[in-house]
Amino acid sequence: MRGEALPAGGRPGEPAGRDGTPIPGPTGQRMVIKIGGGASRGAYSLIEYEHAAGAAGPPPHLHREHEESFYVLEGELTLAIGTDTVTLGAGQSAVVPRGVVHQPSNTSDGPVRFLFLNSPPMDEFFVQLSAAVANAGGRLSAEKLRELGDRHDSIFVSLPASGPVSMHNEDS
Numbered sequence: 001m002r003g004e005a006l007p008a009g010g011r012p013g014e015p016a017g018r019d020g021t022p023i024p025g026p027t028g029q030r031m032v033i034k035i036g037g038g039a040s041r042g043a044y045s046l047i048e049y050e051h052a053a054g055a056a057g058p059p060p061h062l063h064r065e066h067e068e069s070f071y072v073l074e075g076e077l078t079l080a081i082g083t084d085t086v087t088l089g090a091g092q093s094a095v096v097p098r099g100v101v102h103q104p105s106n107t108s109d110g111p112v113r114f115l116f117l118n119s120p121p122m123d124e125f126f127v128q129l130s131a132a133v134a135n136a137g138g139r140l141s142a143e144k145l146r147e148l149g150d151r152h153d154s155i156f157v158s159l160p161a162s163g164p165v166s167m168h169n170e171d172s
Contacts, residue, residue, distance in 0.1 A: 025049055026058060026129045028138060028168035037121030045121035050113045057105035061156045067119050068096040070104060075112030078105045101157055125152035138168025
């Protein structure tokens, strides 16, 4: 297989969202897996995502074993990284080191479209999280979110002990 090109999503016939088809992401907005872990042979995943104006984004979280980078295509992305907050415009990027709490959001009055790169890949987590949130009507239980996050190295740091967590926190 060395040198053989794979489809961007990984393998033919993969589940929805793994072949470049837009699907609703965890916060209800459009998500496209541009390059999945299968296509990169486990090195990284590249995902395009959007946040609506004023979107809170996902709960604050960290990854112990993953680096994550953000690159803004259109609009402005607010990115809390540790104790700092940066606002990135089109053409700007930021790297979130392993172990640092972060939260992407959109504090502007317009939508933002961005890419994020995870190494090692996290596309499987985002597909599973998106499906779980959709099945729960946008309000996943804190227990389920914590369990899914722990399984995929996404440690949510400020979840309630129990009860629902509103993930669909944006107007579609």
